Amino acid sequence: MRFHAQYVWLDGNIVKWEDAKVHVLTHALHYGTSIFEGIRAYWTGRNLLVFRLEDHVERMFKSAKILGVKIPYTADEVRRAVIETLRANDFREDVYIRPIAFVSTPTVTLDVRTLDVSLAIIAFPFGKYLPPQGIRAAVVSWRRVHNTMLPVMAKIGGIYVNSVLALVEARSKGFDEALLMDASGYIVEGSGENIFIARGGKLYTPPTHASILEGITRDTVIKLAADWGMTVQEKPITREEVYTADEVFLVGTAAEITPVVEVDGRPIGDGRPGPTTKKLAELYARVVRGEVERYMKWVTPVYST
Ligand code: PY5
Numbered sequence: 001m002r003f004h005a006q007y008v009w010l011d012g013n014i015v016k017w018e019d020a021k022v023h024v025l026t027h028a029l030h031y032g033t034s035i036f037e038g039i040r041a042y043w044t045g046r047n048l049l050v051f052r053l054e055d056h057v058e059r060m061f062k063s064a065k066i067l068g069v070k071i072p073y074t075a076d077e078v079r080r081a082v083i084e085t086l087r088a089n090d091f092r093e094d095v096y097i098r099p100i101a102f103v104s105t106p107t108v109t110l111d112v113r114t115l116d117v118s119l120a121i122i123a124f125p126f127g128k129y130l131p132p133q134g135i136r137a138a139v140v141s142w143r144r145v146h147n148t149m150l151p152v153m154a155k156i157g158g159i160y161v162n163s164v165l166a167l168v169e170a171r172s173k174g175f176d177e178a179l180l181m182d183a184s185g186y187i188v189e190g191s192g193e194n195i196f197i198a199r200g201g202k203l204y205t206p207p208t209h210a211s212i213l214e215g216i217t218r219d220t221v222i223k224l225a226a227d228w229g230m231t232v233q234e235k236p237i238t239r240e241e242v243y244t245a246d247e248v249f250l251v252g253t254a255a256e257i258t259p260v261v262e263v264d265g266r267p268i269g270d271g272r273p274g275p276t277t278k279k280l281a282e283l284y285a286r287v288v289r290g291e292v293e294r295y296m297k298w299v300t301p302v303y304s305t
Contacts, residue, residue, distance in 0.1 A: 081099075
């Protein structure tokens with residue numbers, strides 16, 4: 001899959017997609033010293049709405065803090081740059097936005113403290129990331145890197161090698177997505193999604209102190225479920241609990257709410273998306289398009305119609 005759009009925002013300028021280039025000695029290319037976000041904007045037919053822009057930008061600054069680099073812009077400037085990028089491209093369809101701050105100095109030193117940080121905002125038309133009707137997942141042999149080894153709470157480029165290995169293992173065995181265990185054998189995440197399971201009318205998800213990314217969609221789901229009086233319990237989840245769950249679903253900006261209908265060849269529930277998953281996915285689809293009054297605060301309109 002190759003993505004394309006007309007313009008990219010790079011270090012303060014709107015440049016043509018083809019001109020958004022970096023040098024091959026860019027630090028981040030060698031050591032994974034980038035910080036990125038994945039944001040979606042939804043076309044409603046009348047306007048383009050960015051979902052939870054503020055929260056994504058806030059997480060970007062937290063990631064930079066964890067890595068020990070400074071993004072040379074304020075959060076407000078980054079938010080404006082996102083909007084500017086979308087307007088420049090004049091998108092009238094659903095898009096994915098990838099802001100990335102990266103250590104750009106052409107050097108081999110590991111001491112990033114005084115190196116330059118560039119910022120790019122890339123956005124392009126984007127549909128479904130995973131099949132929305134349900135996926136087949138496999139628990140892979142690569143473990144989720146522990147947060148005493150790499151700060152998984154931060155969206156840092158280099159950490160994603162862990163996700164790449166996991167997804168490739170699952171895909172090469174014919175599965176759609178990987179489920180990763182932590183070093184103790186608890187199921188903690190998909191390669192690019194947080195996980196929820198439903199068992200006996202309750203929802204469970206691993207706690208943030210497990211080695212997971214503190215997902216914004218995860219937070220959205222916890223809040224939407226709470227509206228129905230369904231509390232999500234954060235607790236370690238074993239492989240057996242996943243196998244025997246009534247429902248399993250993965251959540252993330254790209255994946256949205258994706259039902260998992262099979263794990264390691266075992267059907268989840270009756271092997272079809274369960275009622276709670278479906279209900280949440282439907283509500284989520286309305287919330288992101290600004291159709292639910294209570295959650296309009298989560299959407300930022302791009303065009304001043
Ligand atoms: N866990 C991991 C490892 C992730 O990469 C992501 C997001 C999530 C959880 C969910 O986080 P959020 O809900 O804040 O998006 N992954 C990227 C995304 O844009 C895509 C990576 C391929 O969804």
